[in-house]
Amino acid sequence: MPFYHKLGKIPHKRHTIFKKPDGSLYREQLFGTIGFDGMSTNSYHEHHPTQVKEILGHKDVTPKIAVNTNLKSYKFHGFKTIPQPDYLDSRSTVLHNDDVNIILAAPTQSLHDYFYKNADADELLFVHKGKGKLRTHLGNLDFDYGDYLLIPRGIIYKIDFETEDNRLFIVESRRPIYTPKRYRNHFGQLLEHAPFCERDLRQPYELETNDEKGDFLIKVKKENQLFDMVYATHPFDVVGYDGYNYPYAFSIHDFEPITGRIHQPPPVHQTFETDAFVVCSFCPRLFDYHPESIPAPYNHSNIDSDEVLYYVDGDFMSRNDIEAGHISLHPAGIPHGPHPGAVERSIGQTKTEELAVMVDTFKPLKITEEGMAIADDSYHKSWLEDKH
Numbered sequence: 268m269p270f271y272h273k274l275g276k277i278p279h280k281r282h283t284i285f286k287k288p289d290g291s292l293y294r295e296q297l298f299g300t301i302g303f304d305g306m307s308t309n310s311y312h313e314h315h316p317t318q319v320k321e322i323l324g325h326k327d328v329t330p331k332i333a334v335n336t337n338l339k340s341y342k343f344h345g346f347k348t349i350p351q352p353d354y355l356d357s358r359s360t361v362l363h364n365d366d367v368n369i370i371l372a373a374p375t376q377s378l379h380d381y382f383y384k385n386a387d388a389d390e391l392l393f394v395h396k397g398k399g400k401l402r403t404h405l406g407n408l409d410f411d412y413g414d415y416l417l418i419p420r421g422i423i424y425k426i427d428f429e430t431e432d433n434r435l436f437i438v439e440s441r442r443p444i445y446t447p448k449r450y451r452n453h454f455g456q457l458l459e460h461a462p463f464c465e466r467d468l469r470q471p472y473e474l475e476t477n478d479e480k481g482d483f484l485i486k487v488k489k490e491n492q493l494f495d496m497v498y499a500t501h502p503f504d505v506v507g508y509d510g511y512n513y514p515y516a517f518s519i520h521d522f523e524p525i526t527g528r529i530h531q532p533p534p535v536h537q538t539f540e541t542d543a544f545v546v547c548s549f550c551p552r553l554f555d556y557h558p559e560s561i562p563a564p565y566n567h568s569n570i571d572s573d574e575v576l577y578y579v580d581g582d583f584m585s586r587n588d589i590e591a592g593h594i595s596l597h598p599a600g601i602p603h604g605p606h607p608g609a610v611e612r613s614i615g616q617t618k619t620e621e622l623a624v625m626v627d628t629f630k631p632l633k634i635t636e637e638g639m640a641i642a643d644d645s646y647h648k649s650w651l652e653d654k655h
């Protein structure tokens with residue numbers, strides 16, 4: 268998060284005595300990234316955050332690859348992912364490479380029994396269906412339909428759902444996820460031409476401070492293993508913190524589309540960046556206003572990236588037979604474009620209600636067994652004008 272946030276109570280100076288009402292000391296933790304060069308947060312705890320009681324074992328959650336090298340376009344029926352009560356059990360990795368996992372999840376219950384921490388990857392949760400509260404050791408965030416929740420690696424969290432029908436599209440990224448650099452000035456402030464501003468980025472607002480000792484299970488994901496780690500004190504025991512490294516929320520409905528007289532390229536929809544992929548938001552917007560414009564996209568060869576589109580809501584102007592919850596994969600190496608009839612259909616249209624999330628990865632994606640289980644194997648032929 269490229270701007271400063273402070274929550275709870277903190278001492279006047281870093282690394283100085285900070286006393287509880289009973290005269291004992293609060294325990295400080297510097298939570299840094301990129302060694303000591305990246306964004307960091309200083310938090311103050313009721314207890315030392317280092318008190319590991321046991322590491323009980325671990326479970327292998329390495330994605331099982333079904334298609335290792337791929338040149339075919341695919342469509343996946345995301346809503347065929349079966350809902351499951353447990354949050355982690357419900358996460359199904361559909362696409363994978365060394366940088367990123369594309370995950371679908373349909374948890375029906377809140378995460379009660381344990382805390383979760385991803386030690387390897389930032390997690391970007393897009394809430395397609397569901398409403399609730401993300402609870403973290405650095406404060407809580409309410410979420411609803413259309414929210415992106417960005418949870419930097421190492422943040423301990425739980426999720427409370429008010430709803431049972433929950434659908435999440437999750438991007439699990441080994442590379443840190445930032446807002447695009449070109450939207451920010453030298454000082455980190457978002458510029459006037461950016462499609463969102465600091466006001467749209469919601470920071471944690473509610474700190475839970477538990478001064479409890481006992482057995483607290485945290486499932487820690489590291490190197491594709493899910494470790495069961497037992498802490499001696501409650502993981503949510505922070506009384507205050509300040510810094511730049513914390514979870515935040517951004518609603519796709521607050522993205523302000525950039526439009527033009529003729530078709531604008533995908534980078535105008537960019538919302539997040541890493542050095543391994545970008546995330547774009549395709550939002551309801553007015554179409555191109557040149558009198559002879561073609562609002563449908565032109566055919567394009569994304570020769571350097573695999574393109575993943577997750578369809579959220581509205582009509583998907585350039586595609587036939589696409590519904591909410593579908594994912595399309597257009598791999599690097601071959602051109603793709605609007606489906607037959609879509610160009611003609613788009614001419615004269617003045618606006619679109621489409622809502623979609625796109626992930627363009629710079630390395631090819633592999634398709635997992637869970638992905639193939641919900642795949643439409645004939646999608647790659649859907650551009651044929653003559654079906655016979």
Ligand SMILES: [Fe+2]
Pocket residue numbers: 567569574597603
């Ligand atoms: Fe494309």
